[in-house]
Amino acid sequence: MNEIPGDLKFLKSHEWARKEDDGRVTIGISDHAQGLLGDLVYVELPGVGDEVKAGTACAVVESVKAASDVYSPVSGKVVAVNEALADKPETINEDAFGEGWIFAVQPDDAAELDEMLGPDEYAAEIEGEEH
Numbered sequence: 001m002n003e004i005p006g007d008l009k010f011l012k013s014h015e016w017a018r019k020e021d022d023g024r025v026t027i028g029i030s031d032h033a034q035g036l037l038g039d040l041v042y043v044e045l046p047g048v049g050d051e052v053k054a055g056t057a058c059a060v061v062e063s064v065k066a067a068s069d070v071y072s073p074v075s076g077k078v079v080a081v082n083e084a085l086a087d088k089p090e091t092i093n094e095d096a097f098g099e100g101w102i103f104a105v106q107p108d109d110a111a112e113l114d115e116m117l118g119p120d121e122y123a124a125e126i127e128g129e130e131h
Contacts, residue, residue, distance in 0.1 A: 004030075004123055005097050009073065009116035012125060016097065017073045017113060025074050025113065026104045029061060031096040032126045037063040040092050043085040046103050050078045054112050059102050061092065070102055074112045080104040 008016045014033035018026045034040065044060040052058045057069035058078070081103045085091055092100035107113075117125060 004119045006119050008097065008119060009113050010119070010122035010125075011071060011073050011116060013071050014126075015071055015073055017116060019110065019113060020104070023110065024079055024104050024106050025076070025110070026101050027070075027073060028096060028101040029068075029070060029092060030122070030126075033068070034061075034093050034096045034100070037061065037068060038065045039063055040089040043082075043089045043092070043102065045081040045083075045085065046078045048078055048081055052076060052078060052105060061089070061102075072105060073116055074105055074107040075109065076105040076107040078103055079106045 008018050010016050010030065014030045016028055016030050020026055040061055040063050042062040046052060046058040052072040052075060054073060054075045055071055058072045059070035061068050061070060082101050094100065
């Protein structure tokens with residue numbers, strides 16, 4: 001099984017969120033999710049300045065197998081997007097928890113992160129999927 005960083009929170013839909021020192025939240029999809037999708041060929045990013053709502057789709061990742069919505073774990077304003085993914089979407093396959101981040105949000109309410117799964121809960125969740 002893949003290593004799950006301890007500083008991340010997760011949605012059951014496989015998005016991860018990392019609270020940064022400046023208060024913003026960086027969001028991507030888990031290593032487990034990229035593995036299920038296979039080789040990514042396209043990423044549709046939200047726009048900087050877009051308002052996103054927790055639990056709503058705001059980005060899309062496409063692989064040779066399928067397209068999958070990416071949901072925002074928090075409500076707020078998109079303050080950054082990973083432009084590098086436009087030319088190199090496979091970065092998510094190579095480094096899902098690092099260079100493969102998708103977008104960052106300035107959250108309206110950082111407490112929304114408390115409702116997400118911790119690394120151990122997420123590990124149990126994906127382990128349950130595999131059986």
